[in-house]
Amino acid sequence: MILPLELVRVAYRDIIKPLSISIDAGPTTIILGANGAGKSVLMRLMHGLLAPTGGQVFWKERDLSRARRLQAMVFQRPVMLRRSALGNLLYALEVAAVPAAQREGTALQALEEVGLKHLAQRPARVLSGGEQQRLALARAWALHPEVLFLDEPTASLDPTASREIEAVIRAFDGAGTKIVMATHNLAQARRLGDEVIYLHQGRVLERTPADQFFSQPASAEAAAFIKGELPWA
């Protein structure tokens, strides 16, 4: 296991104020907050795409290249190479140093998992937005990550496509992958979340089980956010 992940007084410019937080295996963690609260930056600090300007990020797995290989991230907008759907998965597996003989089987199985096997030979970039996002999830699935970071994965999708994405996210959860997802979509957070980290202006205001967060938030800002009010208005 590469988890738990420990952030020790991690800061990033003035976007993330020094915060310490631990992410462990198990429940789905939702990072909730308004636009500009720092959700995306916090995830990128966890995933290692950004280097903190203060503090440190520790994985239990001290071999960092191994820790990196066992985590994946799906972005708000899927980024696909100009190759077939299958080709995009094969590329990811190649970069991850999966033996050539195993790549195609693993990739096809992942496409099957998200319901895209019939589109395997299609150019990835001509797929619809929802299909591309499922393809991004398949690409993550093929890598068998222990942790999957999701940055607003359905923010630019219609409700039907969003439901399909959520189904795949549940499948990840069912397979034992730790899900860490940033969203500002309360309904989605309620549907998928086990615990909520509420971020406000770069600070963690609370971290509570999802039920409790939605029924009795501890901070006034979170309560206002839930009520759909703008906390800064």
Added chain:
Amino acid sequence: MDSIGGATRTALGLITGGDPTLAGIVALSLGVSLSAVTFATILGLPLGAAVAVGRFPGRHAIIVLLNALMGLPPVVVGLAIYLLLSRAGPLGSLGLLFTPGAMVIAQTVLIVPIIAALSRQAVEDAWREYEEQLRSLGAGGFGAALTVLWDIRFSLLTIVLAGLGRAVAEVGAVIIVGGNIDGVTRVMTTAIALETSKGDLPLALGLGIVLISIVIALNAAAYFVKEAAQRRYG
């Protein structure tokens, strides 16, 4: 008007009849410009990619410089290369002045900025889109850069063809460093300039038709390659 009609008929006769003088000039033109575009691609593409992806002091100045040099006047390049290669110049001992080699050098200098500046823009746009995803997948550095270059190869091909179009249609640089010597350094553009001033309009016009056809064919190729790739790969 009659002279234009007559000249055009004679010109078409030269082209269809495979006139050896005309064929030789066209072949030299293409040889020089294709060589120049090959060298310019070898130099300009990695330069553009490095400036696009790298972060180093002076980067912005280099970008501005490359963009500005896209509009480099060919005669000025010709003059600079002439001074370098002339007998008294620093590279005079190579004896390259008034040879096709000098013309290749001049055209290379002329189109390196074009290929570098345009590929810098293309690579930078693609890099901005791909960088996080590639790093997330574990691809970094040189490997990631090659992945991006391969992914935008059709855009890069269009850029190379733009460079070739500029090289083959350019007259100022090659006439200075080549000297327009019959059978040695006479290319389409310099021949057109000379034959027109001599009054041999059919040959000038024939070369003009070939030159325009080549430029149109290059642009058509660039367009259709890009279109086909767009349909095929999105």
